[in-house]
Amino acid sequence: MYLFLFALIPVAMIYYGFSIYSLEGSFNTLKNKLFVCIYGLVSAAVMCTILGFFVFFPEYTGTNPALRALFRYLRYFFAPALLFVLYFFWSNDLISERKTSFLFFALPFYAVWLPFCVLFSLESPTFFTIFIEPSLVLLMLIVVSADLRRLFDSIGKKDKFIFGILIFVESLIPAAIYSLWYSGLFILVWAVPALLYAALCFLRSGLKTSALNIAEKIRS
Known part of the structure; x- marks a missing residue:
């Protein structure tokens, strides 16, 4: 049952690396990252x-759905995002390299972080936390990475605020869906938003184009 949890992000890393190689025809970008x-x-x-x-990461055990979503957001996105911000301002890499580095940071990070969050949680692992939530988190990372590049490209333009808000909302939705699920509501209350979110992430992140490029590369 835990195979999916441990394999999801590494498989995504392999797919991402192969998609870059199929697009560029070399490993130069991968070496630079x-x-x-x-x-x-x-x-x-x-x-x-x-x-x-050594340090206990607080988990919310109350009944307020908004607070539960907030604590989940802090654990699953905000804390890791701070480490990427640290890299962004500390690294000696070119700005152009740092702008496109989020997913290269996030996938290796979450390959360790996701299983840790599930297995070392106060709640027992369930189908949702092992299969559904990790999938939503992966899609979130992919779409946030795409919009983060758009945000950097829009610096100095008016639409930079739009991408900033989009990134915040996109990163918050998986935590909100988790809160809906945890509340014990009817399955469609959280399943429909989860499916819509997955579809929007797939369309907005360029996954469709990437999949077509890889398929064409394999056929050739």
């Missing part, structure tokens, strides 16, 4: 070690 990948992996391992053995 090696540092941020290692940083993501190591920072996740350090963070999990600290939180697992």
Whole structure:
């Protein structure tokens, strides 16, 4: 049952790497992103070690759905995002490289962080937390990465605020869906938003184009 949880992000990493190779025909980009990948992996391992053995990461156990979503958001996105911000301002990489590095950081990071959050949670693992929520988080990372590039490209323009708001909303929705599920509401109350969110992420993130490029590369 846990195979999906442990394999989801690594498989996504392989797919992402192959999609870049199929697009460029070389490993140059992947070589340039090696540092941020290692940083993501190591920072996740350090963070999990600290939180697992030394510092307790608070979990909300009350009944307020909004607070539950907020705590989930802090755990599943905000805290990891701070580590990427640290890389962005600390790294000596070119700005153009840092602008496109989010997913190279996030996938290695979440390959460790997601299983940790599920297995070391106060609640017992369920079908939702093992299968549904990790899938939503992965889609969230992909669409946030795409909009983060758009945000950087729009610096100095009026629409930068639009992309900033989009990133916040996109990153918050998986936590909100989790809160709806946790509240024990009728399945369609959270399943329909989850399906709509997945569809929108698929369309907005360029996954369709990437899949077509890989299929064409395989056929050739």
